[in-house]
Amino acid sequence: MSPRTPAQRTVTPFLAATNNATSTSTATLTSAFICCCIIWLLLAHAPASIQMRRLQRCELAGKLYILxxxxxxxxxxxxxxxxxxxxxxxxxxxxxxxxxxDYGLFQISSRYWCHPDVGIVKYYAFNECNVNCSALLQDDITETVQCARTIQRRQGWSAWSVYSFYCNRTLREVDDCFE
Structure with missing residues (x-):
């Protein structure tokens, strides 16, 4: 083996470090690219129920009235x-x-009122509405309203903590929704 010059002794460790950094950077970029692809695939092929729908006030009033x-x-x-x-x-x-x-429009608890999806919680206590919690997240609010009515009949309006803070006073009328 021939002796190395001072320049070779300096450049060799630098090149080794650069190669390690490059392979680390390449590995990091490759991992990031794979993660981005997986996320894109999940979002692109996600079921429609993941997309959030915000109802308008009068739209909800009409749906509730129909129910x-x-x-x-x-x-x-x-x-x-x-x-x-x-x-x-x-x-x-x-x-x-x-x-x-808590699930859906009326934030109904999985502890008492609905059956959580498998793997979300270790237990649920009652399922008093006899409904899966995921059914309370649908754009068709029929089961959500039926469950909320069950809660209201059994516990009254105070079952919702917002009742005493925001809804136990003069409320905005809905006549404008039915004109």
């Missing part, structure tokens, strides 16, 4: 939906301390 909610009760239902979900049909709230989550 036999009395016109006199509509302001209260609209107030609860506004403060619970901002009229969004696909909202899943942050996980509660007991591991449950």
């Amino acid at each position: 036999d909610v009395p016109k006199s009760d509509l302001p209260l239902w609209l107030c609860i939906a506004e403060y619970e979900s901002r009229y969004n049909t696909h909202v899943v709230g942050n996980r509660n301390a007991d591991g449950s989550s």
